[in-house]
Amino acid sequence: xxxxxxxxxxxxxxxxxISSASSFAGTAKSFAIPDRLPAVPExxxxxxxxxxxxxxxxxxxxxxxFRRGPDPASWPAxxxxxxxxxxxxxxxxxxxxxxxxxxxxxxxxxxxxxVFWHDSVHPSAxxxxxxxxxxxxxxxxxxxxxxxxxxxxFVSKDLSFGIVGNHHERSLCFFGExxxxxxxxxxxxxxxxxxxxxxxxxxxxxxxxx
Numbered sequence: 001x002x003x004x005x006x007x008x009x010x011x012x013x014x015x016x017x018i019s020s021a022s023s024f025a026g027t028a029k030s031f032a033i034p035d036r037l038p039a040v041p042e043x044x045x046x047x048x049x050x051x052x053x054x055x056x057x058x059x060x061x062x063x064x065x066f067r068r069g070p071d072p073a074s075w076p077a078x079x080x081x082x083x084x085x086x087x088x089x090x091x092x093x094x095x096x097x098x099x100x101x102x103x104x105x106x107x108x109x110x111x112x113x114x115v116f117w118h119d120s121v122h123p124s125a126x127x128x129x130x131x132x133x134x135x136x137x138x139x140x141x142x143x144x145x146x147x148x149x150x151x152x153x154f155v156s157k158d159l160s161f162g163i164v165g166n167h168h169e170r171s172l173c174f175f176g177e178x179x180x181x182x183x184x185x186x187x188x189x190x191x192x193x194x195x196x197x198x199x200x201x202x203x204x205x206x207x208x209x210x
Contacts (some may be wrong), residue, residue, distance in 0.1 A: 026193020041138045044131035046114070053124040058115050058140045063159050068120060068151070077151060077166045080103055080199035084175035085183060089147075089165075097172065098135045098145035100183070100190050101163055104174065105129035105154060107182035115162070117144065118153040127154065147172070171195055 048056070058137045060066065064078035080086060091096060105115060117127045127144075135141045142148050147165030152172075155162035160174025172191060174183035194202050 004069070041132050044128050044138060045117075046126035046128070048124055048126055050123070056124055057118055057120075059077060060118060060153070060155050060159065060162075064164075066120070066153075068169070070074050075166065075169045076164075076171070076173065076196065076199070078164050078173070078175075080173055081175050082198035083177055084173055084196070084198055085097055085181045085189070085194060086171050086173035086196040087194050088192035089160050089170040089172060092190050092192070093133070094148065096145045096190045098141050100186055101145045101152070101154070101165075101172075102129070102132055102135045102141075103186050104163065104179055104182045106133070107186065108156070108176075108178040115154050118155070119143075119150045120153065121150055143191075167181065 026035075064081075066078050067074050068077070069075070076086060091146045101140075105127075109115065109129050114126050114128045116124060118124045132138050135145055138144070143150070144152075145153060147167040147170075151166055151167060152165030153162065156176070158172070161179040162174075163179060164173045165171070166173075170207050193204060196202055
């Protein structure tokens, strides 16, 4: 992977990493923040300590029952909760899909907020959605914001919402109320057919939304 990290110093627990991010948010709230600020893609990623990465990954994998596998018997890759929507990637090019992921994350977070990024193999990272508005300004967006040969996983610090892309199934799942609402509004026929709603298979003949 070719992520450009802002490196955090020292060793801290996952709980402290989350607490630090919350403290930053609290500080930011005390300032008058204009409606639009310039995005700074080079500051989008924050490297996490190895021990913190492991704790955060285990929290996510345990909460959502993550499982790898190319066989349909191992799909979906997580226990898709309610609410959730899972679409097939369909024939859409990478860029519109990656931009959709970028936009949904921005819609789900405040300007100062961050989420965690995993792909199940490479080191996890902290990601600041509002540092990126045009996905093509971000290095390696083809791998971080699209399930290109690996799983794509973004999850909020409290695990309440997220996005999971499965490169084997060629699907993209949005879970949690804010992510589902944002994806419903922003997915303007970018993705393929809806596969599952709240973890339950959707009858193709009954699907009206795309």
